[in-house]
Amino acid sequence: MKPIVREYLDTLSGLSPLSPQTRELLLNCISTRTISKGELLLEHGEVCKHIYYVDKGLMRIFYYKDKRDITEWFAGDKQFLFSVRSYFEETPSKLIIEALEDSEVILLSKEKQEVLIKTNLEVANLMIKAFSYSLILSQKRMESIQFESAKERYVSLMEQQPEIIHKAPLQYIASFLGITQETLSRIRSKI
Amino acid sequence: MKPIVREYLDTLSGLSPLSPQTRELLLNCISTRTISKGELLLEHGEVCKHIYYVDKGLMRIFYYKDKRDITEWFAGDKQFLFSVRSYFEETPSKLIIEALEDSEVILLSKEKQEVLIKTNLEVANLMIKAFSYSLILSQKRMESIQFESAKERYVSLMEQQPEIIHKAPLQYIASFLGITQETLSRIRSKI
DNA sequence: CATTCCATTTGACATTTGTCAAAAAAAGCA
DNA sequence: TGCTTTTTTTGACAAATGTCAAATGGAATG
Numbered sequence: 001m002k003p004i005v006r007e008y009l010d011t012l013s014g015l016s017p018l019s020p021q022t023r024e025l026l027l028n029c030i031s032t033r034t035i036s037k038g039e040l041l042l043e044h045g046e047v048c049k050h051i052y053y054v055d056k057g058l059m060r061i062f063y064y065k066d067k068r069d070i071t072e073w074f075a076g077d078k079q080f081l082f083s084v085r086s087y088f089e090e091t092p093s094k095l096i097i098e099a100l101e102d103s104e105v106i107l108l109s110k111e112k113q114e115v116l117i118k119t120n121l122e123v124a125n126l127m128i129k130a131f132s133y134s135l136i137l138s139q140k141r142m143e144s145i146q147f148e149s150a151k152e153r154y155v156s157l158m159e160q161q162p163e164i165i166h167k168a169p170l171q172y173i174a175s176f177l178g179i180t181q182e183t184l185s186r187i188r189s190k191i
Numbered sequence: 192m193k194p195i196v197r198e199y200l201d202t203l204s205g206l207s208p209l210s211p212q213t214r215e216l217l218l219n220c221i222s223t224r225t226i227s228k229g230e231l232l233l234e235h236g237e238v239c240k241h242i243y244y245v246d247k248g249l250m251r252i253f254y255y256k257d258k259r260d261i262t263e264w265f266a267g268d269k270q271f272l273f274s275v276r277s278y279f280e281e282t283p284s285k286l287i288i289e290a291l292e293d294s295e296v297i298l299l300s301k302e303k304q305e306v307l308i309k310t311n312l313e314v315a316n317l318m319i320k321a322f323s324y325s326l327i328l329s330q331k332r333m334e335s336i337q338f339e340s341a342k343e344r345y346v347s348l349m350e351q352q353p354e355i356i357h358k359a360p361l362q363y364i365a366s367f368l369g370i371t372q373e374t375l376s377r378i379r380s381k382i
Numbered sequence: 383c384a385t386t387c388c389a390t391t392t393g394a395c396a397t398t399t400g401t402c403a404a405a406a407a408a409a410g411c412a
Numbered sequence: 413t414g415c416t417t418t419t420t421t422t423g424a425c426a427a428a429t430g431t432c433a434a435a436t437g438g439a440a441t442g
Contacts, residue, residue, distance in 0.1 A: 146263075
C-alpha cells in the first residue's frame with residue numbers, strides 16, 4: 001500500500017474510527033491520481049463520481065457565469081472537495097475542478113462507497129462525519145458571503161487560508177470573494 | 192402514536208427506507224412541540240440538540256450582527272431546520288429560531304439519534320441522506336447569494352418559496368436576501 | 383372611532399462596488 | 413536576455429446599494 005493511502009486512511013479514521021477490516025474494505029474504493037498544473041480533475045458536464053482529497057497541491061473549483069470564470073472554492077493540502085450537487089444529484093456538473101499546481105489527489109469512489117454504507121456501520125458513520133463537516137464549511141462560507149464586506153472577507157481569507165493568497169492568482173481570489181479583480185486590487189493596496 | 196408522528200416517520204422513510212423495527216426505535220428519539228407565534232424554539236447561547244421539522248407553521252432562523260437582526264433561513268410546512276454549527280460543534284448557538292406563526296414542530300434528539308447510528312444501519316443511512324440534502328440546500332443558497340443581484344435573488348425567492356413572501360415581514364425577507372429593507376421596497380415597487 | 387405603534391415606502395445623498403480603458407508589472411518563452 | 417503575453421494596478425466614471433430622515437399606511441388597542 002502506498003504511504004499516502006495509509007495516511008489517507010488515518011485521516012479518515014480521525015473523522016470516525018475504522019477497524020483494520022473496514023480499512024481493508026475501503027482500500028477497494030480508493031484510487032490515486034497525479035495531476036499537472038492546468039489539468040482538470042472534473043470537467044464541465046461530467047458527473048462527479050468521487051470525493052477528492054488533495055494530498056499535496058492546490059485545486060480550484062469554479063464555473064462559468066455569463067462567460068465569466070467564477071471561483072467557488074479552493075482546496076489545498078489535506079483538504080476534501082467535490083462538486084456537491086453533481087455528486088448527490090448525479091447530474092452533469094456545472095462546476096469544474098482544475099489543478100493550480102502539480103498535485104497528488106486521492107479519489108473515493110461514490111459507487112463503491114455507497115455499497116459499503118449499506119452494510120458497514122463504520123463506513124456509514126464515517127460518511128456522516130464527512131458530510132457534517134462539509135455542511136459546517138458550507139455554512140461558514142455562506143455566513144461569510146452574506147454579511148461581511150469585501151474587505152472583511154479578504155481579511156478572513158488571509159487569516160484562515162493564507163496559502164491561497166500566495167498561491168492563487170488575484171483574479172481567482174477576487175471571484176471567490178464575490179468581487180471584481182479591480183476591487184480586490186484596491187482593497188489590497190489599502191492594507 | 193400521533194398521526195403527525197406517523198407522517199413524520201413516513202417522510203423519513205422517504206429519504207431512506209426504514210423497517211418497522213427501526214421506526215419503533217426512532218419513536219424514542221422523537222418529541223413534538225406546539226409553539227406560538229413569537230416564541231423561540233432555540234435561544235441565543237443555547238446548544239442546538241435537535242433537528243427540527245416544521246409539521247405546520249413557519250419558523251425563522253436569525254442572528255444578531257451589530258445589534259441588527261439578520262434572517263438566515265425560513266422553514267415552512269414539512270421542512271427541516273437546525274442550527275448547523277451549534278448542532279455539530281455542540282457550541283452555544285449564535286442563531287435563534289423563532290416561530291413566525293403558531294406552529295407544530297417535531298424534534299429529533301441528537302443524543303438519542305447518535306446512539307442509534309452506531310448500531311443501526313438504516314438510521315445511519317437516513318442521517319447520511321438528511322445531511323446530504325442539507326448540504327445541497329446550503330450549496331444552492333450559497334450560489335444564490337454569491338452571484339445573483341438583489342433583484343434576481345428576490346425573483347428566485349418568489350419562485351421557490353412564494354409563501355415566504357406572503358407570510359414574512361419585509362424586513363426579514365430583506366436581510367435574508369442580504370439587502371436593506373429600503374432596497375427591497377424599491378425592488379418590489381419596480382416589479 | 384381615534385390613537386398609538388410598527389411596518390413600509392419615499393426622498394436626498396453617501397458609499398461601495400462595478401465597468402471600461404489604459405498603463406504598469408510580472409510571468410512565460412524564444 | 414529581450415520579446416510577447418498575461419496579470420495586476422490605476423483612473424474616470426456609472427450603477428447598485430446603503431444610510432438617514434421623514435412621510436405614509438395599516439394593524440392593534442383602548
